[in-house]
Amino acid sequence: MKAAVVREPFGLDNLKIENLPFPTGSDENALVKIDLVGVNPVDLNVVLKKVLYGIAPIPHIPGAEAIGTVLEDSNSFRKGDKVVIFPRFFDGTCNMCSKGREYLCEKGSLLGVGVNGAFCEAISLPETNLVRYPDSISRELAATLSVGALTPYHALKRVNAAPGSRLLVYGGSGNTGLLALQLGEMMGLEVSAVSSKPWVSRFLNGKLFAAEDEVTGMYDVILNSLGSVHFKSSLSHLAPGGSVVTFGTLTGRSSELDLGSLYTRENSVVGATGGSRSELLEMLKMLEYRKMEAPVEATYPLERIREALEHFQKRSSGRILVSVPQ
Numbered sequence: 001m002k003a004a005v006v007r008e009p010f011g012l013d014n015l016k017i018e019n020l021p022f023p024t025g026s027d028e029n030a031l032v033k034i035d036l037v038g039v040n041p042v043d044l045n046v047v048l049k050k051v052l053y054g055i056a057p058i059p060h061i062p063g064a065e066a067i068g069t070v071l072e073d074s075n076s077f078r079k080g081d082k083v084v085i086f087p088r089f090f091d092g093t094c095n096m097c098s099k100g101r102e103y104l105c106e107k108g109s110l111l112g113v114g115v116n117g118a119f120c121e122a123i124s125l126p127e128t129n130l131v132r133y134p135d136s137i138s139r140e141l142a143a144t145l146s147v148g149a150l151t152p153y154h155a156l157k158r159v160n161a162a163p164g165s166r167l168l169v170y171g172g173s174g175n176t177g178l179l180a181l182q183l184g185e186m187m188g189l190e191v192s193a194v195s196s197k198p199w200v201s202r203f204l205n206g207k208l209f210a211a212e213d214e215v216t217g218m219y220d221v222i223l224n225s226l227g228s229v230h231f232k233s234s235l236s237h238l239a240p241g242g243s244v245v246t247f248g249t250l251t252g253r254s255s256e257l258d259l260g261s262l263y264t265r266e267n268s269v270v271g272a273t274g275g276s277r278s279e280l281l282e283m284l285k286m287l288e289y290r291k292m293e294a295p296v297e298a299t300y301p302l303e304r305i306r307e308a309l310e311h312f313q314k315r316s317s318g319r320i321l322v323s324v325p326q
C-alpha cells in the first residue's frame with residue numbers, strides 16, 4: 001500500500017510516499033481502508049519532530065485524525081462499516097482507564113505519534129479505536145470529529161461548562177476554534193471569540209473581537225490553546241469562579257500567573273488533552289439533532305501530502321484534508 005513516511009532527519013523534505021506491505025486484520029483488530037484524513041498541528045509537528053511526546057516507530061507514518069471503511073468482518077464490525085478512528089490507544093485496565101480517562105492511559109499512545117498513523121491506504125486497529133458514523137454526517141465533518149471537535153468538546157466538559165455560561169474562544173478560526181464555537185452554542189453557552197477573521201462572526205451568538213486588546217466583558221470559561229502569547233492577559237477576562245482551559249502551545253509553553261488574583265477570585269487554570277471515546281460518542285449523538293459545519297479550504301490526494309502540510313501552515317478559511325483514493 002501507499003503511505004506517507006517520514007525518515008531521519010525529520011522535516012517536510014523527508015516525508016515521502018512509499019510502498020509498504022498491506023496490513024492484515026484479525027478478530028480483535030479491524031482492517032480499515034482510510035478515506036479522509038484531517039490535517040492538524042500535531043501532524044506537522046511530528047514531521048518537524050517538534051511534539052511533546054516520543055515518536056514511534058521511526059521511520060514513521062503521521063496522521064492522527066481520520067475516517068475509513070471497514071474492509072473485512074471482525075468481532076464487532078462488518079465489511080463496509082463507515083468509521084471514525086478514535087486516535088487514543090489505551091489498555092483499558094490502568095488507573096486512568098478505569099476512571100474513564102483513557103486519553104491519559106499509563107500505557108497509552110496517540111495515532112500518528114506513538115504508533116503509525118493514518119496518512120496511508122489502510123490500517124489495522126483495535127476495535128476500541130473505531131466508532132461507526134451514520135450517513136447523515138458528511139465525510140468532511142466526520143473527518144474533523146476525533147481531534148478538531150473532540151479536543152474542544154473535552155475541554156468544555158473538563159470545566160463542566162453549563163448552559164448560560166459565557167464562553168470566550170481564542171483562535172476562533174482555527175482547527176479546534178471553529179468547532180469549539182459551534183459546540184459551545186450547542187451546549188447552550190453564550191459564545192464569543194477572538195479572531196481577526198470577520199467570517200467567524202457567523203458562528204457566534206456573542207461578540208467577535210478582532211484582537212486581544214479589544215476584548216471586553218468577563219467570561220466563565222475561556223478556551224485558549226494559543227500558548228504563551230495572550231495567556232496571561234486572557235486570565236484577566238475571567239469572571240469570579242471562571243476557568244481558562246489550555247490544550248496547545250503554538251506560541252510557547254510558559255506564562256506568568258498572578259496567584260493572588262487566582263485564589264481571591266477562585267479562578268482555575270485547567271489542562272485538557274484529546275478526549276474520551278464516550279465523549280466522541282456523545283458528539284455523534286448530538287449531531288443526530290444538531291448541525292455542525294466544518295468548512296474545508298482544500299483537499300489534497302495522499303500523493304500530495306507535502307503540499308497539504310505546507311498549505312496547512314498558511315490556511316485562512318477552513319480545514320485542510322487529505323483524501324485517499326478508493
Ligand SMILES: [Zn+2]
Pocket residue numbers: 090091092093094095096097098102104105106107108
Ligand atoms: Zn490505561
